[in-house]
Amino acid sequence: MLQVSIYRYNPDTDTEPYMKEYQIDTGGKDLMVLDVLSLAKEQDSTIAYRRSCREGVCGSDGMNINGKNGLACITPVSEATGGKGKLVLRPLPGLPVVRDLVVDMTMFYNQYEKIKPYLVNNTPVPPIERLQDPEDRDKLDGLYECILCACCSSSCPSFWWNPEKFIGPAGLLQAYRFIADTRDTMTEQRLSDLDDPFSLFRCRGIMNCVNVCPKGLNPTKAIGHIRNQLLQQGT
Amino acid sequence: MANMRTLTFDAVIVGGGGAGMRAALQLAQSGQNTALISKVFPTRSHTVSAQGGITCAIASADPNDDWRWHMYDTVKGSDYIGDQDAIEYMCSVGPQAVFELEHMGLPFSRTEAGRIYQRPFGGQSKNFGEGGQAARTCAAADRTGHALLHTLYQQNVRCNTNFYNEWYAVDLVTNQDNAVTGVIAISMETGESVYFKAKATVFATGGSGRIYASTTNALINTGDGVGMALRAGFPVQDIEMWQFHPTGIAGAGVLVTEGCRGEGGYLVNKDGERFMERYAPNAKDLAGRDVVARSMMQEILDGRGCGPEGDHVFLKLDHLGEEVLHKRLPGICELAITFAGTDPVKEPIPVVPTCHYMMGGIPTNVHGQALTQGADGNDKVIDGLYAVGEVACVSVHGANRLGGNSLLDLVVFGRAAGLFIEQALKEGIEQRESSESDLERSYNRLNRLENSKDGEDVSKLRKALQTSMQNNFGVFRKGDLMQAGVKELEELRQRIANTHLEDKSAAFNTARIEALELDNLLEVAEATAIAAEGRQESRGAHSRYDFPDRDDENWLAHSIYDPTTKKLGKRQVNFSPKQVDTFQPKVRTY
Ligand SMILES: Cc1cc2nc3c(=O)[nH]c(=O)nc-3n(C[C@H](O)[C@H](O)[C@H](O)COP(=O)(O)OP(=O)(O)OC[C@H]3O[C@@H](n4cnc5c(N)ncnc54)[C@H](O)[C@@H]3O)c2cc1C
Ligand code: SF4
Ligand code: SF4
Ligand code: FES
Numbered sequence: 001m002l003q004v005s006i007y008r009y010n011p012d013t014d015t016e017p018y019m020k021e022y023q024i025d026t027g028g029k030d031l032m033v034l035d036v037l038s039l040a041k042e043q044d045s046t047i048a049y050r051r052s053c054r055e056g057v058c059g060s061d062g063m064n065i066n067g068k069n070g071l072a073c074i075t076p077v078s079e080a081t082g083g084k085g086k087l088v089l090r091p092l093p094g095l096p097v098v099r100d101l102v103v104d105m106t107m108f109y110n111q112y113e114k115i116k117p118y119l120v121n122n123t124p125v126p127p128i129e130r131l132q133d134p135e136d137r138d139k140l141d142g143l144y145e146c147i148l149c150a151c152c153s154s155s156c157p158s159f160w161w162n163p164e165k166f167i168g169p170a171g172l173l174q175a176y177r178f179i180a181d182t183r184d185t186m187t188e189q190r191l192s193d194l195d196d197p198f199s200l201f202r203c204r205g206i207m208n209c210v211n212v213c214p215k216g217l218n219p220t221k222a223i224g225h226i227r228n229q230l231l232q233q234g235t
Numbered sequence: 236m237a238n239m240r241t242l243t244f245d246a247v248i249v250g251g252g253g254a255g256m257r258a259a260l261q262l263a264q265s266g267q268n269t270a271l272i273s274k275v276f277p278t279r280s281h282t283v284s285a286q287g288g289i290t291c292a293i294a295s296a297d298p299n300d301d302w303r304w305h306m307y308d309t310v311k312g313s314d315y316i317g318d319q320d321a322i323e324y325m326c327s328v329g330p331q332a333v334f335e336l337e338h339m340g341l342p343f344s345r346t347e348a349g350r351i352y353q354r355p356f357g358g359q360s361k362n363f364g365e366g367g368q369a370a371r372t373c374a375a376a377d378r379t380g381h382a383l384l385h386t387l388y389q390q391n392v393r394c395n396t397n398f399y400n401e402w403y404a405v406d407l408v409t410n411q412d413n414a415v416t417g418v419i420a421i422s423m424e425t426g427e428s429v430y431f432k433a434k435a436t437v438f439a440t441g442g443s444g445r446i447y448a449s450t451t452n453a454l455i456n457t458g459d460g461v462g463m464a465l466r467a468g469f470p471v472q473d474i475e476m477w478q479f480h481p482t483g484i485a486g487a488g489v490l491v492t493e494g495c496r497g498e499g500g501y502l503v504n505k506d507g508e509r510f511m512e513r514y515a516p517n518a519k520d521l522a523g524r525d526v527v528a529r530s531m532m533q534e535i536l537d538g539r540g541c542g543p544e545g546d547h548v549f550l551k552l553d554h555l556g557e558e559v560l561h562k563r564l565p566g567i568c569e570l571a572i573t574f575a576g577t578d579p580v581k582e583p584i585p586v587v588p589t590c591h592y593m594m595g596g597i598p599t600n601v602h603g604q605a606l607t608q609g610a611d612g613n614d615k616v617i618d619g620l621y622a623v624g625e626v627a628c629v630s631v632h633g634a635n636r637l638g639g640n641s642l643l644d645l646v647v648f649g650r651a652a653g654l655f656i657e658q659a660l661k662e663g664i665e666q667r668e669s670s671e672s673d674l675e676r677s678y679n680r681l682n683r684l685e686n687s688k689d690g691e692d693v694s695k696l697r698k699a700l701q702t703s704m705q706n707n708f709g710v711f712r713k714g715d716l717m718q719a720g721v722k723e724l725e726e727l728r729q730r731i732a733n734t735h736l737e738d739k740s741a742a743f744n745t746a747r748i749e750a751l752e753l754d755n756l757l758e759v760a761e762a763t764a765i766a767a768e769g770r771q772e773s774r775g776a777h778s779r780y781d782f783p784d785r786d787d788e789n790w791l792a793h794s795i796y797d798p799t800t801k802k803l804g805k806r807q808v809n810f811s812p813k814q815v816d817t818f819q820p821k822v823r824t825y
Contacts, residue, residue: 012740042694045746046738050275053453055489055570057381058279074573098424099743105276118389119340128293128330129337131349137342144342144375144382148278183340 002026002077003086004040006047010099017097019088020044026077033065033072033080036087037101049101056214059147062154063101064090069151069212092154094163107163108150108170115167115175115193120186136182143177143222145215146170152209152219158202165198169209169219172200176222179229191230200226239419239674241430244270244397245660249404249418249460250439251277253285253380253645254624256387256396258437258603261653263394267660270431272399272420274455274748277388281441281453282645285380286566287494288354288372289336289646290639291329295346296353296370297361302326303815305371307363309640312523313633314775314785315820316473316793318809321629324601325640325647327814332646333373341386343375344563354563355497356638357521358825368521370497372639377492377566383642402429403748404459406677407436407467407620414618414667415467419677423748426741428681430674434664435621435656438464438597438605439649442625443759447590448698448705451483451490460626462755464597465762465798469607469617472628472793472806474595474759475767478636478776479710481527483589485547487574490591491567491584493638496520498563500552502531503583504539510548515825522825525635525776528588532710535587542585549583588710593759594636594776595766596628598795598806603627603652608795608806619667621656623648630793633808634775684750690735693750700727700753704760708767714781717768724761731757762796769803770794787820 002024009017022040031039034051041047049072050060056074063072066080066088081087095103121130153159153168167175175194178184194200200223209219246262248255251273262269273280292302306326310317337343337351344352351373359369375382391398401423408417408430417432443458444450461471481502482491496502501520504510514530515522522530531548534540541549552560552567557580560568564579571579598606598614605620605627624645631644707720731753738746772786773779793806810817 010740011742041746042692045693045749046740048743048745050279052275052279052455053281053284055284056573057378057566058275058283058453060275060279102743109276113392116393118393119386121338125338127334129334129343129351132345133349134345134347137345140342144385145378147283147381148276178340181340181342 002036004036005086005088006040006100007090008100009097010046030076030078033075033077033087033089034061036077037072037089048099057147059149062092062149062151064092069155071149071151071214074214092150094154094160095150105150108153108168111153111167111171112148112174115171116186116190117174117178119178119181119184121183122185130183132182139180140177142217143173143180146173146217147215149214151212151214155208155212157206157208158204162198162202166202167194167199169223172203172226173217173219173222176226179226188233191226191233194226195230239428239430241432242270244268244431244433246435246437246656247272247417247431247433248437248439250280250441250624251398251400252280252439252441252624253282253383253387253642254649255437255439256384256391257646257649258439258623258653259396260387260391260394261650262657263391263396265657267657270397270399272402272404272431274401274403274423276400277398278384280384281456282380282384284453284490285383285642286377286490286492287356287497288374288379288639289333289383289642290356290359290372290637291333291643292326292371293330293333293351293353293373295350300369300371302329304361304363304369305329306815307818308358308360309631309637310818311364311823312358312635312637314635314823315633315791316630316774316808317633318630319812319817320809321601322631323812323814325631325643328647329643332643332650336383336386336646339386339390341375341382343373354494355521357493357496357518357527358523358637359521368518372494372497374494377494377564379642403751404463405681405751407463408669408673408677409467410667410669410673412618412667413468415620416667416669419674421681423743426744428678432666434619434660434666436619437603437621437623437652437656438626439624440626442593443756444590444593446701446704446756446760446763448701449483449488450590451480451488452591457752457755458759459752459755460622461596461762462758465758468799469597469605469620470795470797471762472595472598472795473630473634474762474796475770475794476594476634476776477590477763478524478592478594479528479588480591481524481531481588482550482586483591484571484575485542485585485587488589489570489574490589491550491570491586493524495550495552495564495567498559499555500550503549503551504534505541505545506539510534510539518825523635524638525778526825528710529778531588547585547587550586551583552579553581553583592636592641593625594628594632594634596626597622598793599627599629601629601651602655603648608804621652623652634777680751680754684736684747685739687735690733691730693734693746693753696727696731696734697753697756700724700756700760703727704763708763710778712767712777712779714768714779717764721764721768724757724764728757728761762798765801766794766796766803791820
């Protein structure tokens with residue numbers, strides 16, 4: 001029997017959030033946290049959480065698992081609990097809770113949209129694809145794979161304090177994805193859009209984002225690249 | 236109900252996967268008043284999981300490649316019940332649609348020449364099957380679906396598409412003329428129901444793999460579009476045709492792409508034998524998916540399966556070397572480590588054929604207009620309803636889809652439907668009206684759930700349904716088992732009509748959504764069962780012990796399942812392409 005403690009809050013019925021305990025029969029197997037949640041939901045259909053792909057590619061089920069942000073579907077219970085003690089599930093920190101483990105991601109998406117997350121190329125469209133050297137394409141590796149799970153931004157103290165003004169690691173990683181793309185013609189504007197005290201420069205290099213990214217991406221590094229390019233542009 | 240809000244649009248698209256977002260982009264760019272409803276934030280749609288690539292004759296890997304060769308492969312792959320006019324359209328327009336994706340920013344992998352990288356996939360040939368294996372699948376490493384879906388989302392953000400994210404479409408609204416006037420959808424965040432009224436309602440709701448116990452599909456793939464169409468009395472086509480992908484990770488169901496075999500991986504049995512050489516001497520591991528899946532099952536049934544239970548085979552990749560694996564198949568390496576506990580750089584991956592793709596769906600023409608049959612048996616356009624993507628059956632996949640052809644289907648027909656609707660709106664289609672009682676009918680299911688006081692548990696019934704489908708309608712099928720399956724589903728229908736929604740709260744009530752989804756799973760499952768039992772032959776993915784041969788005399792036809800009578804009829808396959816000669820049915824070997 002696995003002891004599971006789940007954060008519960010239903011705005012229709014609860015005045016305060018609370019932790020609820022469940023006993024889950026895992027059949028002796030090391031299940032993924034998402035599997036445990038679905039067993040818990042069989043016991044108690046009122047538990048709310050998001051999920052879709054169940055293989056770590058859609059970014060639906062970012063949550064706080066025993067104190068660390070991660071995706072429920074690719075986090076084995078043993079990894080979360082260190083093989084002992086109970087599993088503790090809470091919503092991603094720093095974002096308003098809609099219900100139980102479901103958070104309101106509006107602020108997160110707004111910051112993403114702010115960086116103009118789309119390729120702009122003002123040169124005439126060729127009849128086939130635009131050519132790109134494989135080496136130039138390689139520059140996008142480690143950037144384009146982001147699944148917008150918000151594990152990083154919701155673990156970033158700078159984002160907690162300034163969610164309206166600081167773009168946050170996920171948005172900045174995507175900003176750099178387009179700055180780094182040799183096919184994009186808006187580089188200068190992208191850089192100058194970030195050149196204010198908050199959008200980028202609130203990053204304090206705390207690296208929480210890197211430690212939690214379930215896709216192994218490195219927003220801090222991308223932020224460093226943008227900083228350097230801004231400094232170069234300034235001189 | 237009485238005070239339900241109405242939101243009025245020119246077009247409402249239900250579904251934010253590749254197909255829905257491609258259609259939405261077309262309409263947003265042309266300034267139409269469009270809404271896109273999706274039960275998940277768009278980038279969480281199942282398209283994100285697509286790995287291997289998008290198949291298209293862009294002539295990068297081979298400068299002489301020709302869309303007609305792609306067409307030939309697709310017709311053959313379909314076991315000759317794909318519509319040749321639609322396949323011709325997809326293969327010939329395809330390059331343009333793929334180049335557009337690149338222009339939008341899709342980060343395709345590249346060749347040394349800077350062109351889009353293409354890899355070999357199953358069922359691909361040069362020169363109409365005479366020129367050996369082709370490499371025609373355009374890829375962004377093994378994350379093509381992710382790259383495609385995010386790119387389309389990004390361009391929709393750019394064009395200010397009206398997104399209704401985490402809204403769940405419950406049912407179609409139809410009027411006395413059987414015209415579709417919109418959908419009723421419910422906001423998951425607040426629980427509010429709204430009538431989305433539109434001149435064009437486009438279904439892009441994706442597949443329904445969750446009718447089976449073991450599937451590569453996302454948990455959200457519950458066939459809502461098919462369910463809604465059937466409940467509205469509209470037919471579905473070739474719904475017995477379910478693709479079982481050869482390489483689902485044993486136990487987990489998670490897919491590893493056919494691109495693994497495209498890059499040079501191959502299957503072995505417990506003796507280490509590369510058994511596909513026996514079943515498909517030419518194409519070997521890159522034969523059609525139906526052929527490979529059956530061969531694997533045969534090995535397992537003959538006692539040559541791997542593992543203590545002998546219930547899977549191995550996919551061997553280690554000989555490709557770490558560099559190729561990490562460059563071309565990085566996502567697969569991650570998935571194998573997470574879900575199979577094996578690192579493909581060192582060990583083979585245990586795999587088993589797993590339910591993957593719904594070839595059937597809502598019949599449409601090449602403009603995405605949904606079709607039904609008139610009293611005379613001829614096609615009749617359903618006023619106001621369109622379908623694109625996996626939910627639609629246009630039909631380019633026939634009895635067996637080729638790898639990489641779904642992503643192409645999404646963007647080609649998402650675009651085509653968008654273009655057609657744009658034109659129709661400009662020419663001025665009128666908004667059809669529905670009455671209070673029409674709306675009332677579409678609201679029935681919600682009402683029943685809200686008033687349910689007791690009844691059975693949703694998750695138990697869902698499991699029972701999935702087990703029945705898995706046992707009775709798998710890779711190999713048998714008349715008596717299928718008849719038993721149809722009976723089981725009849726009983727399940729009674730029980731599912733009686734489910735109990737314990738939690739009636741409004742905010743993000745996922746129990747309510749799961750109850751509504753179960754109704755759709757049942758509709759798809761029952762249609763599948765009746766159609767599978769009714770098609771008395773073996774063709775493509777539909778393989779029967781009791782009718783082992785293809786029967787062109789009686790079944791070179793689409794099946795049409797009519798939900799109002801629960802009877803199976805037929806519809807002619809199109810053999811009239813416009814620019815090339817007809818590809819005549821031949822014996823299908825690889
Ligand atoms: C693991 C895997 C790998 C694959 N790899 C490839 C590949 O490499 N190449 C290839 O060509 N094909 C591949 N396929 C197939 C292909 O990915 C799918 O067929 C395709 O993505 C389906 O796209 P779609 O736009 O039709 O639907 P989906 O992407 O499934 O989107 C459906 C949309 O409808 C919405 N929706 C559904 N029901 C409702 C409702 N009731 N209310 C509101 N919204 C609703 C969902 O929110 C979602 O936005 C793969 C499939 C799988 C399972
Ligand atoms: S490195 Fe920057 S972005 Fe990352 S967590 Fe720290 S402050 Fe936030
Ligand atoms: S950078 Fe990583 S943690 Fe952050 S949103 Fe993207 S995938 Fe999630
Ligand atoms: S369910 Fe998709 S990332 Fe976990």
